[in-house]
Amino acid sequence: QVQLKESGPGLVQPSETLSLTCTVSGFSLTSYGVNWVRQPPGKGLEWMGTIWNDGSTDYNSALKSRLSISRDTSKSQVFLKMNSLQTEDTAIYLCARVGESTWYFDFWGPGTMVTVSS
Amino acid sequence: DTVLTQSPALAVSPGERVTISCRASESVSTLMHWYQQKPGQQPKLLIYLASHLESGVPARFSGSGSGTDFTLTIDPVEADDTATYYCQQSWNDPPTFGGGTKLELK
Numbered sequence: 001q002v003q004l005k006e007s008g009p010g011l012v013q014p015s016e017t018l019s020l021t022c023t024v025s026g027f028s029l030t031s032y033g034v035n036w037v038r039q040p041p042g043k044g045l046e047w048m049g050t051i052w053n054d055g056s057t058d059y060n061s062a063l064k065s066r067l068s069i070s071r072d073t074s075k076s077q078v079f080l081k082m083n084s085l086q087t088e089d090t091a092i093y094l095c096a097r098v099g100e101s102t103w104y105f106d107f108w109g110p111g112t113m114v115t116v117s118s
Numbered sequence: 119d120t121v122l123t124q125s126p127a128l129a130v131s132p133g134e135r136v137t138i139s140c141r142a143s144e145s146v147s148t149l150m151h152w153y154q155q156k157p158g159q160q161p162k163l164l165i166y167l168a169s170h171l172e173s174g175v176p177a178r179f180s181g182s183g184s185g186t187d188f189t190l191t192i193d194p195v196e197a198d199d200t201a202t203y204y205c206q207q208s209w210n211d212p213p214t215f216g217g218g219t220k221l222e223l224k
Contacts, residue, residue: 045161045204045215060212094160101167103208104151108160 002026004034004095004109011115012085018114022078022095029053029071033098034078035105036069038091046091050098051078085116120144122205122216129222135193138219140205142186149209150188152181155218156201164203165190197223 008020022034033052039045049059051069059067068081078095092113096105121143130136140150148168153161163172165181168188180191192199200223205216 044217045206047213047215058211096161099151099163099166102149103213104163104166104206105153105161106163106166106172108162110160 002097002107004097004107006093006095006109006112008093008112008114010113011117012089013118014086014116016085017081017083018085018089020080020093020112020114022080022109024076024078024095024097027097029073029076029078032100034071035096035098036078036080037094037096037105038089039094039111040088040091048080048082050103052098087116090114090116119212120146120207120210120214122207122214124203124205124216124219126217127220127222129224130195131224132197133194135191136195136221138190138192138203138221140183140188140190140216142188142207144210145185146207146209148184149207150181150183151206151208152179152190153204153206154199154201155204161204192221195221195223199223 003025005023012018035050036048049069051057066083071078092111094111096108099106123141150168152165155161164175164179169181182189202218202220204218
């Protein structure tokens with residue numbers, strides 16, 4: 001069955017770089033795109049970016065200067081790197097698969113909490 | 119960016135019919151999707167392309183609308199439906215989410 005699971009450090013210092021991994025199973029990254037979405041505590045969902053099945057990427061313009069998404073298809077992993085972290089980047093970070101027909105999210109990982117604090 | 123506006127909260131009794139609305143700041147055709155998020159869990163896709171029921175989702179859930187006005191209906195509501203419901207559009211780049219509607223059961 002389709003599964004996604006995020007992993008990474010729970011705590012990041014301000015101004016440092018966040019690195020997260022989304023490990024997928026049950027589908028191929030060359031067939032489906034994967035997104036990163038974040039959710040500050042008690043707040044709504046924010047789309048961050050997508051890596052499509054062909055390896056191309058799209059980013060939220062508000063984050064584009066700080067964000068990079070890449071993948072390793074042989075390991076079924078998608079990576080997020082975001083630099084210059086601030087306290088407002090504290091959130092649950094989730095990866096989600098793109099649906100078959102358009103830009104919706106049909107399977108989600110459980111998310112990983114990232115706290116930005118010194 | 120396309121702004122999606124949802125009512126913040128609703129309270130209904132089990133067995134009733136509830137409609138959750140989502141209004142877009144510009145047309146999104148029928149590229150509107152709905153998610154359910156229970157506390158401490160990831161979102162779950164309920165409805166895609168405005169009215170298509172995701173596999174495994176109970177037929178109590180339905181969606182309708184086009185252009186700028188969309189509705190998620192739950193009929194009848196059950197206690198397990200307590201959650202926050204988000205709409206999301208994919209017609210305009212970037213994809214955006216509504217602020218969520220928290221559904222409480224009386």
